Amino acid sequence: MAHxxxxxxxxxxxxxxxxxxxxxxxxxxxxxxxxxxxxGFFSDGNAPGMPPxxxxxxxxxxxxxxxxxxxxxxxxxxxxxxxxxxxxxKDKKLLLANAGEELWKDFQSGVxxxxxxxxxxxxxxxxxxxxxxxxxxxxxFPALKFPERSTxxxxxxxxxxxxxxxxxxxxxxxxxxFQTDRPNYATCFLIQEDGDNFTFYxxxxxxxxxxxxxxxxxxxxxxxxxxxxxxxxxxxxSFLTYKYTGVVKSIKVLCVRNxxxxxxxxxxxxxxxxxxxxxxxxxxADVPECVGWEKNERQKLGPRMVNLSNTMDPVRLxxxxxxxxxxLMRWRLLPDLQLEKIASxxxxxxxxxxxxxxxxxxxxxxxxxxxxxxxxSKVSFSNPVRQTLFTFEHCLEGGQPKAQAxxxxxxxxxxxxxxxxxxxxxxxxxxxxxxxxVEQTRAEVKELEELIQSHDAVFLLMDTRESRWLxxxxxxxxxxxxxxxxxxxxxxxxxxxxxxTGKADGSMPxxxxxxxxxxxxxxxxxxxxVAPGNSTTDRTLDQQCTVTRPGxxxxxxxxxxxxxxxxLQHPLRTDAPAEVNSYDSSLLxxxxxxxxxxxxxxxxxxxxxxxxxxATQAFHMCTACSAKVIExxxxxxxxxxxxxxxEPGYLEELTGLTAMQTATQDAEVWDLSDDEEPESMEATT
Numbered sequence: 315m316a317h318x319x320x321x322x323x324x325x326x327x328x329x330x331x332x333x334x335x336x337x338x339x340x341x342x343x344x345x346x347x348x349x350x351x352x353x354g355f356f357s358d359g360n361a362p363g364m365p366p367x368x369x370x371x372x373x374x375x376x377x378x379x380x381x382x383x384x385x386x387x388x389x390x391x392x393x394x395x396x397x398x399x400x401x402x403x404k405d406k407k408l409l410l411a412n413a414g415e416e417l418w419k420d421f422q423s424g425v426x427x428x429x430x431x432x433x434x435x436x437x438x439x440x441x442x443x444x445x446x447x448x449x450x451x452x453x454x455f456p457a458l459k460f461p462e463r464s465t466x467x468x469x470x471x472x473x474x475x476x477x478x479x480x481x482x483x484x485x486x487x488x489x490x491x492f493q494t495d496r497p498n499y500a501t502c503f504l505i506q507e508d509g510d511n512f513t514f515y516x517x518x519x520x521x522x523x524x525x526x527x528x529x530x531x532x533x534x535x536x537x538x539x540x541x542x543x544x545x546x547x548x549x550x551x552s553f554l555t556y557k558y559t560g561v562v563k564s565i566k567v568l569c570v571r572n573x574x575x576x577x578x579x580x581x582x583x584x585x586x587x588x589x590x591x592x593x594x595x596x597x598x599a600d601v602p603e604c605v606g607w608e609k610n611e612r613q614k615l616g617p618r619m620v621n622l623s624n625t626m627d628p629v630r631l632x633x634x635x636x637x638x639x640x641x642l643m644r645w646r647l648l649p650d651l652q653l654e655k656i657a658s659x660x661x662x663x664x665x666x667x668x669x670x671x672x673x674x675x676x677x678x679x680x681x682x683x684x685x686x687x688x689x690x691s692k693v694s695f696s697n698p699v700r701q702t703l704f705t706f707e708h709c710l711e712g713g714q715p716k717a718q719a720x721x722x723x724x725x726x727x728x729x730x731x732x733x734x735x736x737x738x739x740x741x742x743x744x745x746x747x748x749x750x751x752v753e754q755t756r757a758e759v760k761e762l763e764e765l766i767q768s769h770d771a772v773f774l775l776m777d778t779r780e781s782r783w784l785x786x787x788x789x790x791x792x793x794x795x796x797x798x799x800x801x802x803x804x805x806x807x808x809x810x811x812x813x814x815t816g817k818a819d820g821s822m823p824x825x826x827x828x829x830x831x832x833x834x835x836x837x838x839x840x841x842x843x844v845a846p847g848n849s850t851t852d853r854t855l856d857q858q859c860t861v862t863r864p865g866x867x868x869x870x871x872x873x874x875x876x877x878x879x880x881x882l883q884h885p886l887r888t889d890a891p892a893e894v895n896s897y898d899s900s901l902l903x904x905x906x907x908x909x910x911x912x913x914x915x916x917x918x919x920x921x922x923x924x925x926x927x928x929a930t931q932a933f934h935m936c937t938a939c940s941a942k943v944i945e946x947x948x949x950x951x952x953x954x955x956x957x958x959x960x961e962p963g964y965l966e967e968l969t970g971l972t973a974m975q976t977a978t979q980d981a982e983v984w985d986l987s988d989d990e991e992p993e994s995m996e997a998t999t
Contacts, residue, residue, distance in 0.1 A: 318464045318587070320548045321537040323356070323436075324365040325453045325608060329625055330372030332442070332449050338375060339394065339442055347396055354388040354436060355381035356546070358534035358572045362583075366536035366544040368436060368455070384493075384572070386501045386534050386546075390436040401441035401450050401617070406607065413437055413456040414604025417549065421458075421556045430502035430517040433549040439617070452617035453608040457548045460602040464551050465590045467564045470541045474582030481510045486581055488512040489570070502550060505530040505568060524558060524565070535569035535585070543569045543585060545606075551589055552602075559594045629729045636728055637681050650908045653681055655882050660684040662765055664740070664785055665775035666716040669799050671703040672871030673773055674724055674733075680879055684732045685724060686765060689716040690739040700864065738762065742780040746960045755959075756952050763788055771795040771878055774838070783938050784955070786811065786837050787947055790939040795881060795888055798838045799874045801862045804920040806870040810877055810912075811837040811939070812932050813888035829891035829929075835914050836930045839938040863920055873916050880912045892929040935974065937965040 343350075352374045356367060368388055373379065381387045393409065395401040413435065420426060426433055437454040473482060485505075492514035493499045504515040507528045514532075515523060523529045531554065537544035547569055554565050569585040610616045637653070644651050661677055663670045666689035674685055692713030698704040703723040708714045718735030725731050739758055741747065747755045766772055766788050774782045774796060782798065789796045789811065796811035812835030884890035884907040892914035905911045914929035934940055946954045946968065957964050966972045 316466045316469065318466060318551070318589070319542050320457075321366050321539050321542045321544050322606075323368040323453070323455045323536070323545045323608065326367045326369045327451070327620070328369070328371035329622055331370045331374055332447075332620070332622055333628070334372040334375055335394070335440070335442055335449075336444055336447075339444065343394065345396055347394060347400070350375075350392040350394070351377075352390045352392045352438065353379035353381075354390055355385040356388060356434070356536045356544075357385050358536055358570055359384070360536055360538045360571075361573070362538050364538050366538075368453070368536075370438075380498060384499055386434070386499060387431050388434040388436055389432055390438055393437065393439045395439070395441045398441050398443070398450065401439065404439055406439070406452070406454075409437055409439065410454055410456060410604050410606060411601075413454065413606075414458055415601050417456055417458055417604070418601045421460075421553055424557070426553055427518050427520055430500075430550070433553060434501065434546040435549075446621075447623040448619060448621050450617055450619050455545050455606040455608065456604050457545065457606050458552045458602045458604055460552045461555055461592055461594060464548075464555065465592075466588055467590045468588040471586045472540065472582065473568075473584045473586060476586065478510075482581055484510050485512050488514055489572075489581070499534070501534050501546065503532045505532050520557075524562060530566045530568045530586070532568045532570055535571055537569070538571070538583070540583075541585065543567075543587065547587075554589065555591055555594070558591050562591055564591055565589050632728060633730045636678075636730070639679075640681050648908050652883060656879060657681045657683060659771055659878075659882060660686075660769040661878075662686050662688065662769035662772045663775060664688045664773065665777070666701075666703075666720045666735070667697070667775070667777070668700045668867040669775035669801070669871055669874075670773070671701045671720055672867055673775060673799075673875055674720060675702055675727075676872060676875040677878075678724065678728060678731065680875065683730060685721070686734045686736060686769065687717040687720045687724075688736045688738050688765065689720075690737055691716050693719055700867070736761070736765065738765075740776070740781050740784055741955070741959050742778070743783055743958050743965065744780050744962070747956060752956070755956075759784070759952055759955060766794055767792055769794070771797065773874065773878075774798045775874075782838055783958075786839060786938040787943060790814065790837065791944050791948055793888075795878065796837070797874050797878050799870045800838075801866050801870060803861060804863050804866065806866050806916075806918045806920075808870055808873045808877060808916040808918075809838060810835065810881065810914060814932075814939075815889055829893055830914065830931055831891050832886065832889040832912075834931050835892060836932045837936060837939040840933040840936045841930060842937070866918075866920055869918060869920070873918075876909075877912070877916070880907055880909045883907050883909050884912050893927065894929050935969040935971050937969055937971070940969055942969055 352370070353376070354368045354370045354374060356369065360367065374390075379387060391413070393404065395404060417435070420432065435456050437456065439452045439454075441450040443449070473485075477485070488511075492503065500517070502517040504517060504519060504523055506513045506515065506523065506526070507530060520531070531550070533547055533550050535544045535547055537547075547567065551567065554567075558565065565588075567587045567589055569587065570581065571584045573580060573583055607615055610618050640651070640653055644653070659682055661682055661684065663674055663685060666687045670687060670689070674687065677685055693701075693704050693708040693716055694713055695709045697716075698706055698709065703720040704716075708719045715735065715737045717737055721733040721735035724733040738761060740762060741755050741758060762784065766785065772785060772789050772794050774785055776782055779800075786796065793813050793815065795813065798807070798809045798811065800807045810832075812833055815833045881887055881890060884905075886906070890907065890912040892912065913927040916925055916927055918925045932939060937943060943965070963972065966975075
């Protein structure tokens, strides 16, 4: 009969654990060096060659601990000393002996039938030098030598060598059905085998099922070594030996290794053990020997030390933690996600109101760290409940400037943000510039041009239509990414402007295309046949303000940010094509972007909970992005803009809209008789 050897744990401590220990020591523990309950976790899906790992992170101190999905808990005791001398002089043998005594008591009480996860335990002895951020630590994973050496009645067998692929598939299916019905995955369980079918039971039913020949005790095993189960299996076998000595001669134990291969979970490397249960004296008074101190990096019994002086600053620690969700995306879901492209993108947000605040928050979530906010108003008492970067304090004493307050809030949320606020008025067509303000307007235009030039993507999130004209023109000239979002009461529009790169310039009717190249897409003004004018003159308050259902801005903001990220991830970036047809065809459309399609427009109707995805080509007479307008802006600069601001009809005349409207009015119109109706009449906007 072969003796069983077990693969010991290797500890893995996340820097967040040390940061939390520092916080606890400073604010809670003080000089109290009482032992503390902490938690760790392990996985049963380690890659080949990886040692069994026990992980600790910043959640280890939570009293209500839930391990990460598909992981298993380990229960630990923290002994944090006040001095390095106390750490060195601590009686390690006594600590381990006490842990063994607690294990032995739990063997005798049978508590493990109800809580088998408590078979996996650890001790952690630490000293935290908070001046230098040096942390000394030593792990122990207590295991009882009971019996002195466990033996097998048969050679260990890998499931892939004894089960057919169909039988393995059946086992995996039954396992996942059992585990996914639970709040947390079970560490130990029972398996009843009936031909190619398997039924899983709670470990608490061990006494009822143990005598049946077709019952296997299952345990989630962190080991990746072919014939050596991991450390959690050791205490399980000791407990089974203690409880059933003299009752059964052997017990089958399945060491479950739930590995992923080519994106699919499989149990083929799981090991089936047939464990000998010898006849032993259960009434012995002496506690069996307890082993388990971890070896250090030199493979000697001794402590370890980690120097986190460069990372324990809270700001630095936050920098490594805030992008965790993004980095986890690349593990399995989006391995092609290019986070570097996102992180290096500088975003300019024009309009720091409801849309602007939401967009900025979401850009942070995607890892964008350079955001400039622009607005010309102050925070009012009506703002904070809708505009998520403002609080009541921002409204006091007349209100803080919105752009600066929003930028400051971004840095408060995450100090690593490079956020700046600019109070700036954007000149607009239809809002004439009086002589005394011409030079001030010239300076404002120059500042806006410089801001757009120094950023990669621009969000147009202002209240009025005409305020979007000048940024649209400048961005078209400088070939910047533009994301436009506009709200109605229960409708919204999110749109990307075409960037005229020259790759696909030309004219082809959209009706002849399945897709429109990004360089041919229209801007916010391309569907208009009039130039932007003053939309606030002679309007009541509800007509001047954007009165919307509260959820509209959240939806539109999210889609605006996701649209930008999709552009950045597409291999063609701004030239990513858009589907000409709407929602139904987009459901079936394929995309070269890992995040999916990159639409031109998203038009939403909250009253019907519906979205459509139209796409339109750039209009050659557009008052904002047509070649004629861009050429005049680039040639004449501010003088051209001044005429656009001050002269009603100038842009229509320049682009040919006036001539087109005159020709339309002069065209012959066919009248319908009273008894004639057209086959269809469609309203257009």
